[in-house]
Amino acid sequence: MMKVLLINGSPNKERCTYTALASVARGLTEHGIGTEMHWIGTEPIKPCVSCHACDSTQKCAFGETDGVNELIEKAAQADGIVIGSPVFYAGVNGSLKALLDRVFYAAGSRFAFKPGAAVVSARRAGTTAALEILNKYFLISQMPLVSSLYWPMVHGNTVEEVLQDREGMQVAHQLGANMAWLLKAIAAGRATGVTPSTPDSRERTNFIR
Numbered sequence: 001m002m003k004v005l006l007i008n009g010s011p012n013k014e015r016c017t018y019t020a021l022a023s024v025a026r027g028l029t030e031h032g033i034g035t036e037m038h039w040i041g042t043e044p045i046k047p048c049v050s051c052h053a054c055d056s057t058q059k060c061a062f063g064e065t066d067g068v069n070e071l072i073e074k075a076a077q078a079d080g081i082v083i084g085s086p087v088f089y090a091g092v093n094g095s096l097k098a099l100l101d102r103v104f105y106a107a108g109s110r111f112a113f114k115p116g117a118a119v120v121s122a123r124r125a126g127t128t129a130a131l132e133i134l135n136k137y138f139l140i141s142q143m144p145l146v147s148s149l150y151w152p153m154v155h156g157n158t159v160e161e162v163l164q165d166r167e168g169m170q171v172a173h174q175l176g177a178n179m180a181w182l183l184k185a186i187a188a189g190r191a192t193g194v195t196p197s198t199p200d201s202r203e204r205t206n207f208i209r
């Protein structure tokens with residue numbers, strides 16, 4: 001069975017962001033895709049220190065101690081990845097940002113061609129800026145971005161309020177259904193020999209010449 005990893009980037013294990021992610025998960029399971037929810041927790045998460053040890057290992061140098069390398073393996077084994085974040089000061093939760101910088105810098109190439117999607121939860125504003133930050137991880141990793149009926153966001157400060165945002169919950173649910181469809185389309189394509197094309201070598205220019 002194909003499986004999608006959902007990362008809950010809130011310090012609250014089962015509150016607003018979780019409620020949105022659970023709706024995405026329902027959309028996936030209703031269409032025959034397995035799900036696994038990973039909560040980032042409340043322990044401090046070290047940021048990337050740009051040591052570049054991961055260049056050769058595709059693992060984070062200190063990821064053995066705080067579970068980041070385990071998460072990298074889970075993401076690499078998954079068929080798709082969904083990231084959820086609460087909106088903090090019109091961006092994503094800083095702990096989640098620290099985690100994602102390390103996961104994707106170390107191992108982003110291992111996630112190529114897996115569909116990715118993001119969903120955010122806010123009381124009121126900053127949703128689109130937060131979504132942009134999350135979607136950028138997928139867009140630099142050759143991950144097809146999954147869309148829905150609207151930009152994937154829910155509004156609320158409590159689970160009850162998020163559930164009242166029926167449109168947001170529907171958009172999240174449809175996001176899961178759309179990811180299920182894309183996963184099946186990719187699998188069907190692979191079965192008939194449709195594979196992605198990648199360049200033989202990678203250009204890398206650090207400034208505009």
Ligand SMILES: Cc1cc2nc3c(=O)[nH]c(=O)nc-3n(C[C@H](O)[C@H](O)[C@H](O)COP(=O)(O)O)c2cc1C
Pocket residue numbers: 010011012015016017018085086087088089090091121122123124125126155156157158
């Ligand atoms: C530090 C902090 C910053 C926040 N900044 C914003 C913000 O910029 N815009 C907003 O609408 N809500 C903001 N909120 C509210 C949360 O985004 C909102 O309650 C969210 O649904 C919480 O998700 P959770 O229950 O999964 O943690 C902030 C909350 C915290 C704790």
